Amino acid sequence: MVEQMSPLGDAYVPGSHGNFADGTGVKISLPQPGSIVEATAWPGREAALAGAIERVTGLSLPHHPGGGVVTGDRSGFGIGPRKWLLTDAAEGLAETLRDALGIENGTVTDLSHGRTAIRLEGERAEWVLAKFFALDFSSDAFPVGSGRATMHHDILAQIQRTGPSRFNLYVFRTFARSFWRVLCHGAEEVGYEVR
Known part of the structure; x- marks a missing residue:
């Protein structure tokens, strides 16, 4: 680290x-937090992104801007259409989520240092x-x-x-x-x- x-x-x-x-x-x-990540679904791929987020973080996020969840060391909320901001106490969330999502479903941007x-x-x-x-x-x-x-x-x-x-x-x-x-x-x- x-x-x-x-x-x-x-x-x-x-x-x-x-x-x-x-x-x-x-x-x-x-x-x-160790990770601050922005995740965006391609149009029509919101369910794929929500599923990847839930598999990786355990967070079941609402599909609307503003809705969110806080559990333990992780949190996430909608910051726009098809877009969520996620945090985790641990580092490496962006890479793990990117692997789980796949490029055909959306993008994951690591904002931890920005x-x-x-x-x-x-x-x-x-x-x-x-x-x-x-x-x-x-x-x-x-x-x-x-x-x-x-x-x-x-x-x-x-x-x-x-x-x-x-x-x-x-x-x-x-x-x-x-x-x-x-x-x-x-x-x-x-x-x-x-x-």
Whole structure:
């Protein structure tokens, strides 16, 4: 395994920050999955891709954008028609899935070195995210497992709710430091802890 340098550099400052006099509203961390993969089915081959994903990961994913699943160290959600974002704590998911899928059914792209995962969790997580994205983050509109592909200004963010008050955000590695700083700034008034 090749050790990666953090894209956050000196922006990563562990500890408590902002207004935490009444407690910490959110925690911000870097979960560092071993694999971040985008899988796309050719038209009419969605079932073949869904079957390959289930065989390789055990995830049974819905066939519509936004639907998703979180189980243990693996997760996945629809980011567009015939397209899913998958994560695994282990490395090598792209190669294994590519072999299981076959080129006649779709494509698999390893995004592990091009994306950074950021986790935001806590009782004020929905409120902090609503500052940046025009989405309804309530649990009724955005249930556990589901995800959205959206933008904050020019920064693409793929967001999955991975727990009742926990979200994983996937951003381009080159924008990670800038996005991290903005997210921390937005969490200052509720108090945040960097882990």
